[in-house]
Amino acid sequence: MTNNTETLEDDAAALVGGQRSLKVRLLRAAGCLGIVIAAPFFLWVPLGLIGLTPSMIDVFGVVGLRFPAAVTIGGLLLAAVGFHQI
Numbered sequence: 001m002t003n004n005t006e007t008l009e010d011d012a013a014a015l016v017g018g019q020r021s022l023k024v025r026l027l028r029a030a031g032c033l034g035i036v037i038a039a040p041f042f043l044w045v046p047l048g049l050i051g052l053t054p055s056m057i058d059v060f061g062v063v064g065l066r067f068p069a070a071v072t073i074g075g076l077l078l079a080a081v082g083f084h085q086i
Contacts, residue, residue, distance in 0.1 A: 031082025038075030041068040 041056075048055040056068055 027082050031079045034075045034079030034082055038072045038079065041072040
């Protein structure tokens with residue numbers, strides 16, 4: 001019984017030089033985009049707690065906190081995919 005798992009290195013070895021660098025650049029761009037998406041909401045929480053900005057609860061309400069949480073988690077997931085094994 002063998003374990004046949006594919007990794008990014010296997011894919012990169014199969015690609016020709018220009019295609020490999022394009023794939024790495026696209027993944028890195030996706031990771032940076034994820035960080036850019038998540039950063040404003042991620043930084044808003046401590047700034048709201050110390051009073052420099054309105055609190056997220058004041059802006060969205062308790063029930064509305066699902067929206068910034070979903071955007072932040074989505075951005076962090078995109079960053080995790082983008083920066084995985086680069």
